[in-house]
Amino acid sequence: MADGLIAFPKATISRFPLYFRVLTDYNHQDIALVSSEEMAQKIGVTSSQIRKDFSYFGSLGIRGAGYDVTYLLDMIKEILGMDKKRRLAVIGAGKLGMALAGYSGLKQHGLEVAALFDTDRRKWAQGPGGLTVFPLTELAEQKEKLGMEIAVLTVPAVVAQTVAELAVKSEFKAIWNFAPVRLKVPSNIIVQYEDLVVGILTLSHHLARKFG
Amino acid sequence: MADGLIAFPKATISRFPLYFRVLTDYNHQDIALVSSEEMAQKIGVTSSQIRKDFSYFGSLGIRGAGYDVTYLLDMIKEILGMDKKRRLAVIGAGKLGMALAGYSGLKQHGLEVAALFDTDRRKWAQGPGGLTVFPLTELAEQKEKLGMEIAVLTVPAVVAQTVAELAVKSEFKAIWNFAPVRLKVPSNIIVQYEDLVVGILTLSHHLARKFG
């Protein structure tokens, strides 16, 4: 159970960020114990699903009482790799890239945008908050200097593949890709796709079916 | 099969935006026919999954040949409700709200940000591209005037619920929620959650498991 090499259901992993968030809330409110049912209400899932999810990682709760907020939070931080800070390189200093760079939600989760990169020389500058936009050619160099591990792709779709290859060559271990393109990269590179259009089109579909 | 009231697998619906995109590509390249296998390669799913997905909507393909790009595209547009243009109200004119307002990917899919709203009077102004930031108090009024249907919530988490209630009162039919909060709204309101942190934390988890 405390193995560390077994694979957990993907669906379970995708819910842990939600658990993290709600537990952080309880922590701020100085609530020490919380039941699966209470969390379930707040997150919008079933309580048995929460218990099942946690059970993959051992017996984290206290029967009859609930879960110790602090303990569970530490556990989830470890599961999500949040015990270690990660630094991000945002490639593409457009509106989305800038928005991400200034997004406080990242820092709250131990993720820090350390620098931005762009090919457009008009964007090269020291931004507000000490954040710098570097020429894309300096990617590898700055990666070492600033200790970045994750490349965030906020570039146009047409150049995404090329930029991804540059990131791989620069020895980034993971890519968070906002470009609506499937990337061809070596299998040891972790790629997470983020596609805003999928969400809104799903909504549009429901809207069309419901109201026409 | 051509019923129109049966429910399709959620997982299927979530892939249609991908199909739409790849087909748009083929269309631009003036490719008339495409096989499920070829699409599969490009999208990163299996060809049988594509065929199964399409089969819920009837026999859209041509055996031995593939799928007619134009025909399939029209079909998908209808399925996704893209045959009708939708107008969005972005509530919260922060960085993310601004980035979304200027995001060309939306317009390409028949979705248009018609106006922004904010409580901060310093943001009230005619923005570039003729886009205006209105006081949030004018939400209901401008909704009617501009014919907006979808409220996009790019506000801080603490006020998300309040703003959602305002949107419901203003008779928005759907909410695209970027705030990391579960909204309590009447069940006839369609809510689509978009949570950027889930993606990056999932990535962080994989990173932690793979490299420590």
Added chain:
DNA sequence: ATGGGATTGTGAAAATAATCACAAGGGAGA
């Protein structure tokens, strides 16, 4: 026309995920 090669469409099987239901504890008060 006819046959060969290709690709769809789809039941059936397998894999994955969610839900159920309840025994196993644990806490708290008498």
Added chain:
DNA sequence: TCTCCCTTGTGATTATTTTCACAATCCCAT
């Protein structure tokens, strides 16, 4: 300590999703 109540943890069940495998059938070259 004992008892009652509460909530966890988890096998079993059900639902959903993906994959498999191949018959159906359409295109095209001859």
